[in-house]
Amino acid sequence: MIILYYPKLTRPKNVRFPLSILALAAVLEGREEYAIVDGNLDTDPDSTIAQLMTKHPVELLGVSVMPGPQMVSAMNSCKAIRGKFPKVPIVWGGYFPSVYKDTTLNAKYIDYAVRGQGETTLLELLEVLRGQRKPSEVAGLSYKDMFGMHVHNPERPMQSPDAFPWTPFERLPVTRYLRPSYFGKRTGAHQASVGCPFQCTFCAVHEAYGSMQKMESPARTAAILEHLVKNYGMDGVQFYDMNFFLREDYTRELMERLAPLGLRWWCEGRIDAISRFSEDTLDLIRKAGAAMIFFGAESGSNRVLAEMKKGITTEQTEEVAKRMRRHGIIPEFSFVVGDPKDPERDTHETISFIRKLKRLNPVSEIIVQHYTPVPNKGHMYGGIDEVMSFPDTIEEWATPHWFNFTVREVPHMPWLKPSTRKLIDNFEMVVNSRWPTAQDIRASKLSKFVLKALGSWRYYTRFYSAPVELRFAQNWIRLRKPKVESI
Numbered sequence: 001m002i003i004l005y006y007p008k009l010t011r012p013k014n015v016r017f018p019l020s021i022l023a024l025a026a027v028l029e030g031r032e033e034y035a036i037v038d039g040n041l042d043t044d045p046d047s048t049i050a051q052l053m054t055k056h057p058v059e060l061l062g063v064s065v066m067p068g069p070q071m072v073s074a075m076n077s078c079k080a081i082r083g084k085f086p087k088v089p090i091v092w093g094g095y096f097p098s099v100y101k102d103t104t105l106n107a108k109y110i111d112y113a114v115r116g117q118g119e120t121t122l123l124e125l126l127e128v129l130r131g132q133r134k135p136s137e138v139a140g141l142s143y144k145d146m147f148g149m150h151v152h153n154p155e156r157p158m159q160s161p162d163a164f165p166w167t168p169f170e171r172l173p174v175t176r177y178l179r180p181s182y183f184g185k186r187t188g189a190h191q192a193s194v195g196c197p198f199q200c201t202f203c204a205v206h207e208a209y210g211s212m213q214k215m216e217s218p219a220r221t222a223a224i225l226e227h228l229v230k231n232y233g234m235d236g237v238q239f240y241d242m243n244f245f246l247r248e249d250y251t252r253e254l255m256e257r258l259a260p261l262g263l264r265w266w267c268e269g270r271i272d273a274i275s276r277f278s279e280d281t282l283d284l285i286r287k288a289g290a291a292m293i294f295f296g297a298e299s300g301s302n303r304v305l306a307e308m309k310k311g312i313t314t315e316q317t318e319e320v321a322k323r324m325r326r327h328g329i330i331p332e333f334s335f336v337v338g339d340p341k342d343p344e345r346d347t348h349e350t351i352s353f354i355r356k357l358k359r360l361n362p363v364s365e366i367i368v369q370h371y372t373p374v375p376n377k378g379h380m381y382g383g384i385d386e387v388m389s390f391p392d393t394i395e396e397w398a399t400p401h402w403f404n405f406t407v408r409e410v411p412h413m414p415w416l417k418p419s420t421r422k423l424i425d426n427f428e429m430v431v432n433s434r435w436p437t438a439q440d441i442r443a444s445k446l447s448k449f450v451l452k453a454l455g456s457w458r459y460y461t462r463f464y465s466a467p468v469e470l471r472f473a474q475n476w477i478r479l480r481k482p483k484v485e486s487i
Contacts, residue, residue, distance in 0.1 A: 007073035008039035082109035098208035161216040184236025196242040204374035222257035239267035255288035300353025368428040440480035447477035
């Protein structure tokens, strides 16, 4: 038996399909005996895994790991399992081991790390464990040799989702993953492509998955969603693609296929791509059910955007804000504030730019984050390679300092003055009080009205300092905060 484990990532009310584990389950279905353990549904996943290992001869424990809360859950579980079942090989896959492969292998309780797309790598790793293949022959695999040295095999070329079987939904209690949201009473999740072709220097997606994007065919995407609609009553969906609108011809075909399903949905899009789309295509996107689109606007400075290699301009972002308003789609603009070379200037320029966007499109949702570095094969944005080094053990990543760094909670960057950090945080609180997110379906109209009233005078007078009344009000009504809602 192979056990596929998805450690706890989120609170029960935010549970979502474990898409990474389901992709692996798809290639095992019908050819291997396996079990899925989801720590987001299972209140005691360690006991469940131990019971499976006691009852069955388990060949491999495969663990999908994202940085932050899921990494901590995975660390604790794997330590416990290794202590009880020392002979069962443990492999980590997903974003964390793809980016921090040596850190992963430094753990005594982890035997292998799978980098990037893992479906084929998993099948070949099983052949290694059965003596049918040498570990050096498995692309995308990192492991320890007989002397304990780390070996990193060449990268595995990306494949389209179409190259693999459908998700075996019947292996899961699907209805438990369909949660109420702004987009529907039963909102699910899907990923119609893998990877990103862009090279933004503040992002590690291309570090983990290379510089290509492989897309699922529109026919298959629509068929999978139709299956969930007809058999489980799904009425909303969040697409977790890095770039949902890479090509206009692809987008048009997909929108025509999605429209009959009657879904409301959210996705991520590129500002430069959407700014090139025709008005007719944007109308198709709206008619197909798009309620909100997330855009990485990143900065209010073209100088900083060029340094990031973002590939967009502030003028394009302004145009997208106006076009989304015309077509009745809410744009969700995310900003990474605190350029290491001149954080004060970047902060003030970005705040001014956000205010301009709100004038152009008042329903624009704003997410503000401090710039938090990630490893980059070339150089880290801002030229900070010499002042930033990352932990070389999982245990250090789990310490309060680095955990907070990972989830962007009060990060202490050497180039960011406390006063600048406070300005960023205070401005975010003011703008999100003046315009509470439309995605908050729990807060009452009255509580939102009160919050808007409290935030209005601060926003219009530009008085952002010490917004203690807003902090109290947000805690009182438990305002939804999109950037941390998954934790």
